[in-house]
Amino acid sequence: MKNSDREKLTDAIQKKIGYSFRNKDLLTEALTHSSYANESGSSSHNERIEYLGDAVLELTVSDLLYNKYKDLDEGQLTRIRSQIVCEKKLYEWALAVGLRDAIRLGKSLIKKGPTSAIAADAAESLFGAVFLDGGYNAALALAKAYLDFHGDELSPDRQDSKTMLQETLQAMGMGVPYYRTVERTGPDHSLRFKVEVTIGDDLLAEAWGNTIKEAEFEAAGTALEKIGK
Template structure:
């Protein structure tokens, strides 16, 4: 068996493992291959296949699915809080962590120059978005929403956000909204202590 044949067998095996980890199996394997092909590799090999357009689509699909999930899970949050939390879940570092865990980074085909210079991991994060876009094309909204639900579980978003929400101010806001009173308004009465660790006394209006 030639080295090329050995590589192809290894690559095919790893693609199966990636789909198992992600929890989605492609009906059209070409879309998966495309998601894992960087434009630098396509340029070096003279092919038109690359993941740039899938990255664009994946970004939109990720934003929509995360927005849908947060909107459903946290009815007490206002628009500002929803936007803030969504941003933390769709940022490059979150995508990179997921992409590394799923095996996207290892399988991503890049040009030789990119392989040496991608210290930030941005191409892997982009490929993770492209993978999400490919799943959307292959499985529609239902398929990609299941994938993003697993993505959110990977990010441990429920427990993290629930812990952050368990402070007195958050409990007051929840109680106020549950009784139809809207969000409380606050007035700062005094500020004491050093500038690096001030102590505020606040009145609820």
């Protein structure tokens, strides 16, 4: 991709998120996958800034939810946060603000393009980059925009996918699902986990996540889709 084309993409991203970077290198770093850095001989990629962004996203979203829903208890707040701070929702937002198309990939990955996991990681990296460039309040404003994007999906009473799957299977007389972590990959600061959900000896679904808990929710959601719920 030409530099001029990439600049247009990054300019569009900044307009969509409502934040203009003073240090453009931070935005470039957030959008650089390790495969690109490895092939170009650079040490600059988004794994470290993703580590920071993951923490920034969780803190800022927690801050906003805590102040918005003053009557909810810890469990309800955690349930809402888990609905939107996950790979699927990060990927949806990454698509909406144009992150996916702007990620720099190595030649080995360019053909198929960024996976949902790569795009979600870039979204977390963006939170880290905004925090480093503009401080906590800038990151908080970005988190508010992220929450507003997913606003219609926020509900303290909405059941999570694991609860829904268990209740659905029990209603069908099939027993209780079992979750098993079958694979983990990535550096220590950015591990990804693959989880299988089974019922008896039958595999219902499998999914990846940035945490075991997230992977379990993703697997449960996939299982629900397969059984038409």
